[in-house]
Amino acid sequence: MQVTAYTSTYTDSPPQFPVFGRAAGVCHNCRRSKARCDKSLPACSRCVSKQMRCVYGRQLSTNASAGGVCTDGGEGVIPPTNHQTACIFEVSLETCYKIVGMISVALLSSIDDAEQDASILRMALKPTGLTAASIAQAYKKRVHDWFPILSEDQLISFATPSILGTCHGRDGILLLCMALVSQQPCGHPGHGICCNLYKAAKQSFLLLQTSSRNCIQTLQIGLLLSLFEYGHGLDQESKLSIAACTTMCESHKFLSDGSEDGEELIVAAVCRRAVVIMDCLTELPKYPIDIQISTDIKTSTNNGFNLLNEPAWPDEHILGESDRSLSNFEILFRVASIVREAIQYLKNDATIQSPASSYTTIESRLRNVCFALIQAAGPNSVVFCDSIALALRYDFAISLLGQVKWN
Template sequence: MADAGSDETLVSHAAQVCLICKARKKKCDKALPSCNYCIRKKLQCAYSTPQTQFLSRAQLRSYPSLSPSESDTVQPSPSPYVLSPTVPLNPLELATSLNLQVNRLIRSTGQFVDDISAQYFQGIHRYLPVISRTRFHDNLVTSGAAPSAGFSVLLLAICVVSPVPTVGRVREDASSTSQAVDRQQLYLTAKSLLAQVQGSSPVSVHLIQAALLLSLHEYMEGRPDDALASIAGCARMAYTARIHIRDHSSSPFAPPNTPGTNSESDTSAVANADSWLQAEEAANTWWAIVICERRYICDASVSEQPLITMFISADAQLPTEPEMLEHADPSIIGHIPYAPVHSMEASYAKGFGRAAQATWYLDRILQSFQIPDLDTRLDQLQSIDIALQQFLGILVLQCNSTTHVFCEAMTIALRTFFALHLHILDLQLQPASMLDRPLDECIATSHTALVTGLRMVVDIVETLDKTDTRTFRAVTPGYRYVVRAALRYIARRGSLGEGEEDAWFRTAEERLRASLERFV
């Protein structure tokens, strides 16, 4: 029979060491509510069973017992990418469990959370700004609670799509017995976690963003069919969360004019700005889903598929640019000008807005492809072509004045341009009886247009050759597909002769293929 002293011992000690002693790899007395080491160092003691939060490099190094060299050599588990077969059903336990698993996975790549977040916001975020950096870091430093399960999955998805130089190997100073986690293992783990959380938790914007980024990874890896299937599920989640509805008249943001003290007004302004950020982050996420689905279907093996998303109205407000998502100054939010999708001359339209406008043209030609009457279809495509060439001219001028900002819009517009004119060339294969007009003039015009598009792609390739592009972040997600479309047109022209023009086409083909090998 246990005596009273043994019962007291069981109650006053934790089953496992605290997180700080675990990170130090030192002995812990497991005292409750705080171990003696944490009491002496005046640290917040937490054991593995309560909620925890992600530890950034700065947080790890803030512990007095952890020197920089010690904090860099915290060892990953022997098999960090092996998941438990099930996740806890209790939301509290689920958030804590995923927090620990994802943190361990990220550390197994030899990086910290702040490493991958910096890489992400310098890379993919410039082309697809769906995450507010302000709200992202607020979630990371949430005091006293683990981030939500959806946020943990999003963090792992960010790790998958970000340029991670050390993925595939651990740090040089790590133990030789540690197993490295490559990008494919991270991707498969993230897909598994996404499915488990989706089946056990309500849909959240973070979970939708994670699904979006994983589909983008598939697309960047040259798997547009997989990306298209993934974005379909992502769109269904977005519809469920109703983020496709953006009603500015009932926006949660209102200018801070609440009567009262200055302190009360400041608090109201901050709350309103956060509400505005949350709404715009959701709206940008929906825009990204619409853009990506149309981009993916252009390169899918079967393009005759129905789209899941409906394109946002041409009168709708353009998406929010990344600098606004990062700062959200309450004094200027209420003065943001209304910029509709159809307004091509709007000087305040920047990178993401221009990408949305380029996708509007892409959506229009995809709809035109479905017109059964070939003459009507041709008239529609020629009308779109005139407007698209004007839009490309605007983009060229803006690209010359601002480096990289308009790269994604340019790749989408060029991919649209090639899709349109290659489709017109394909009309030659239709029976002559189906057309009421000769195609010779249209075909010649499309060849001229495609040569111009090819020269633009070659110019982009030559610009990249002069740029330091040691990481993927310097190249837009759709770059490889524009290059391949240009190569398809060269192949479509047939065998080349010995003339000066043919020599230029051969040189262009060599440059394009070399660029694919470099960036793929």
């Protein structure tokens, strides 16, 4: 049986994700119409509903409260018209060729010329108006707290001026990926998401996968690319990036827990958890009203994702009183694990492989984790709200599946 709900002919806006934050001012369309703007990025709800192009200024606000009626008189919302403004889309195609060539030469010759690589990195950053220090600072401010896959030593090294004197290729690509995920909207009409720099970073990541060297930077590059792609609606690309990260975790045996000493081992453990979170996000249905349920769907009997089977914490209880010491990232990992279980249930159920008795257990776990998160979260906790959204989205999908099958 196949049930297909309403399918929109209009391409919906990319899914909201913390990397976008919130615009400092209302968009131009709402300002001209004197209408309420929710200031969502990359596009406000009003522009999405009217299928209009939503244009903001450059500045992002740290205030996570809801948007209001336009009262700012237009300050801070005028799109940049000059080429002196920092913009990652200004990197030329010729420079991007050199970036990819830098990685190719290093892999083929097994020689990584740090000075030459730094020269190419300076060439890439010059037209953008960015510096290694500004990228590191913006990344730490906007991304690192809720997606802590880089070590403090890495952030410090990127913030030092010497990084542009000697910088190995992998570190250079990692820095460029940090710029991609932390860059504010530029507002230039002709700039799309798939810019030259993104393509160069993606191609470099594909090349780095061919190396047999166990390198945490390659995994970090893949995670940031997947995050960037997911946040901008490139769902298939994000799935491919995170699938490559999963393969790296399994083939290189990156550490699955943080029990051993050493900062790199701890970072590897955090990266594995980030892989779990991103893998869960890419599998979630972004628009629950558009769900297809079919017994003809063919899914592999092999899960193909064993990261959740390895212990991350000594206990398995769900966000109880003793968990208040966990970081937001660790809580998000736990939520992702629960939602991942629900995802697998739906896949198995589509092929009539999931026992009916397990539905009640999974639904109960989802409801419990939502209740625990709501209790623990303050009204302005963006990370907790994202976690709740992850669980609720699949709770809705499972409920809909139950109505179709048993009512």
